[in-house]
Amino acid sequence: MATTNADEGKEKVVADRALDEKSSAQEEDFQAITYERPKGLRGLYAHPRTQIAMLGFICFMCPGLFNALNGLGAGGQVDSATSAKANSAVYATFAVSAFFAGSINNKLGSKLTLLLGTIGYALYIGSYLAMNIHPNAGGFVIAAGALLGISAGLLWTAQGSLMLSYPVESQKGQFISIFWSIFNLGGVVGAAVSLGLNARSSANSVGNGTYIAFLVLTGIGVLIPLLMVDPKKMIRTDGTKVTTPRHPSWKLELYGLYIAVKTDPLIILLFPMFFASNWFYTWQFNAYNGYLFDIKARALNNLLYWIAQIIGSILIGLILDQEKIKRRTRAYAGWAILFAAVWAVHIWGYFYQRDYERPVEGLPDPFVKFTIDSPGYDPRVALYFFFGMVDAVWQITAYWIMGAMSNDPAKLAHFTGLYKSIQSAGAAGIWAGDGDKIPYMNMFLSTWILLVVGLALVLPMIYLRVKDSTELKDETLARMDDSGNIIPVEELKPVDAKVESEKVGA
Numbered sequence: 060m061a062t063t064n065a066d067e068g069k070e071k072v073v074a075d076r077a078l079d080e081k082s083s084a085q086e087e088d089f090q091a092i093t094y095e096r097p098k099g100l101r102g103l104y105a106h107p108r109t110q111i112a113m114l115g116f117i118c119f120m121c122p123g124l125f126n127a128l129n130g131l132g133a134g135g136q137v138d139s140a141t142s143a144k145a146n147s148a149v150y151a152t153f154a155v156s157a158f159f160a161g162s163i164n165n166k167l168g169s170k171l172t173l174l175l176g177t178i179g180y181a182l183y184i185g186s187y188l189a190m191n192i193h194p195n196a197g198g199f200v201i202a203a204g205a206l207l208g209i210s211a212g213l214l215w216t217a218q219g220s221l222m223l224s225y226p227v228e229s230q231k232g233q234f235i236s237i238f239w240s241i242f243n244l245g246g247v248v249g250a251a252v253s254l255g256l257n258a259r260s261s262a263n264s265v266g267n268g269t270y271i272a273f274l275v276l277t278g279i280g281v282l283i284p285l286l287m288v289d290p291k292k293m294i295r296t297d298g299t300k301v302t303t304p305r306h307p308s309w310k311l312e313l314y315g316l317y318i319a320v321k322t323d324p325l326i327i328l329l330f331p332m333f334f335a336s337n338w339f340y341t342w343q344f345n346a347y348n349g350y351l352f353d354i355k356a357r358a359l360n361n362l363l364y365w366i367a368q369i370i371g372s373i374l375i376g377l378i379l380d381q382e383k384i385k386r387r388t389r390a391y392a393g394w395a396i397l398f399a400a401v402w403a404v405h406i407w408g409y410f411y412q413r414d415y416e417r418p419v420e421g422l423p424d425p426f427v428k429f430t431i432d433s434p435g436y437d438p439r440v441a442l443y444f445f446f447g448m449v450d451a452v453w454q455i456t457a458y459w460i461m462g463a464m465s466n467d468p469a470k471l472a473h474f475t476g477l478y479k480s481i482q483s484a485g486a487a488g489i490w491a492g493d494g495d496k497i498p499y500m501n502m503f504l505s506t507w508i509l510l511v512v513g514l515a516l517v518l519p520m521i522y523l524r525v526k527d528s529t530e531l532k533d534e535t536l537a538r539m540d541d542s543g544n545i546i547p548v549e550e551l552k553p554v555d556a557k558v559e560s561e562k563v564g565a
Contacts, residue, residue, distance in 0.1 A: 093298035105288045107225040107295055111234050113287050114218055115241025117173060120280020121180035121214065123245015124273045125207075127252075127361060128184065129344050141190070141197040143345065143494035145204035149183075150337070150487035152205045154480050156212025161220075161476030169217040173284035176214025179207035181277045188270035212479060219475025221290060223462040227297045229382050231462040232389075235455050236376025243372065243451070246365030249273060254358035323464060326474060328520035332457055332513035333478045337486035339506045343446050346499040347408075351415070351439065353428045360443050367447030375452045379459050386463060390521045393456045398514050400449045405507040407442050412503045417496060453510075460517070463525045485509075 097105055129146065164172040186203035190196040218238075226234040252272050293301040320326060348360050375396070379389050418424035429436045461474045489502065 094294050094300055096294050096298065105293065107293065108237060110288055110293065111222060111225055111238050112241055113283055114221055115238045117177060117280050117283045118218060118242040119245035120276050121177045123242050124249045124277055125180055125183065127246045127249025127365065128187065128273065140494060141200055143490050145200045147487050147490035147494055148201050148204035149208045150483040150490060152208030153211045153483035154487060156209045157216055157476050157479035157483055160212040160216035161472035163213060164217045164220060164472045169221055169290050170284050170287055172213045172217040176210045176217060177281040177284065179210025181274065181281060183207040184270060184273045184277055188267060188274060191267050191270060215479045216472055216476040219458065219478065220472035223458065223471045224301050225293060225295065227295050229380060232376040232379030232459055235458050236372045239372035239451060239455055240369045243365045243368035246368065247362060250358060250362035250365055254362055325520050325524045328516045329460065330481050331516050333481040334485040335509035335513040336453060336457060336482045338489050338509050340486065341489040341493050342502040342506050345493055346502055348443060351429055353430050356429055356431050356436065359431060360440050363440060363444045364447035367444045368451040371448035371451030372455055375455050386527045387521065387525050390460065390463065390525045394514065394517060394521060397452055397456060400452065401510045401514065404442065404445050404449055408503065411439060412500055417499045420496065460525065
């Protein structure tokens with residue numbers, strides 16, 4: 060019996076060694092295939108940075124201007140109720156849409172998904188113009204918000220998949236920062252337009268000109284996806300092809316969503332971070348900027364908020380892409396910065412929030428809104444500026460961690476779809492709460508608690524899952540053979556893996 064056990068042990072060692080050699084050969088086959096990048100103007104146009112910049116301008120014109128509108132508080136209106144209900148509708152449908160958007164993106168392709176994802180933004184901004192002209196059009200605004208949520212789920216899932224798959228591993232922080240900076244220029248430009256058009260206004264809401272200007276810019280954004288390079292033809296800076304999804308059926312796509320979570324269950328530890336990532340907007344936009352300040356101060360605050368987003372995105376991108384530092388160490392550094400920043404801005408914000416509360420409906424509101432010239436305005440707008448920086452660092456760190464988990468667009472589409480779905484579920488809940496007039500202090504404390512809990516659960520996930528390089532097994536979810544059978548990537552033979560990679564690059 061002892062001899063048999065020894066023989067079995069030797070056989071197991073040989074089998075394990077053969078499996079390791081098979082895995083190494085499979086990885087080498089993938090890594091050996093490189094392509095020559097196009098030269099001249101074509102090469103510049105098809106460069107990953109150019110395409111990420113175009114992706115940024117799509118979001119500049121669409122969600123960037125949506126953010127600028129929301130950042131004014133109440134969508135630029137006097138009464139926040141309609142805006143809160145519309146935003147609740149946006150994020151409720153967004154949560155459902157984003158859950159399936161990874162599969163839709165992989166089936167339709169990113170260009171068409173981006174195009175479909177932009178249309179809802181134009182409709183939503185147009186609905187606010189309609190409400191300015193017809194004050195009883197609140198129902199139209201809410202319905203437009205529900206349609207926007209469907210579009211937004213498609214847009215953000217396609218965006219996340221491309222943004223995380225176009226760069227090589229050492230460039231992911233840089234590419235995310237490029238996108239985030241351009242995207243938030245939409246908020247900057249939108250806020251500047253609003254400030255210019257409302258600088259002399261004595262009303263507490265924006266005029267028709269603001270909505271018309273936003274609508275024209277959003278219409279331009281709808282057209283940009285048509286001009287982008289087909290992702291199938293994209294070559295990274297190191298000569299590797301971007302592996303575009305080749306899934307031939309909805310069955311495989313829905314299976315892929317299941318596999319994405321099954322093969323990477325630690326993504327669940329990021330769910331609280333995802334849930335909190337839009338929750339804080341409601342308190343910041345409506346309970347802070349929307350309530351404390353008049354329209355001119357709100358417009359200026361909004362401008363500074365989105366400028367802070369750009370600054371924050373550049374700084375955190377530089378930190379997360381320091382190649383001389385191990386990737387896991389960079390992940391810990393990003394976490395530590397977020398932890399310190401979240402506590403700092405919310406301790407600061409608490410000293411302001413404790414001094415005011417939501418007015419009682421039907422009674423006169425004695426609160427005197429801050430103007431640009433009011434005593435105490437400067438520190439309050441400074442806090443709003445830092446809220447913008449923390450937002451950028453939070454979102455980019457979340458994307459960067461997902462990007463550290465895989466380089467495969469199909470898997471990343473599922474991850475970013477889950478991110479936007481869970482994020483939107485949280486946002487829908489808090490916007491609904493704002494519509495139901497919950498106390499401002501409750502909104503503030505819930506924001507603070509969720510951020511801290513999200514960060515607490517990210518820490519073990521970084522320790523267990525973030526590695527210095529993404530392994531082959533993280534790259535592809537599964538493929539389907541000629542008979543329609545689903546084959547997980549670990550069952551592919553080395554030669555099949557090479558053929559798959561060559562097919563993708565063809």
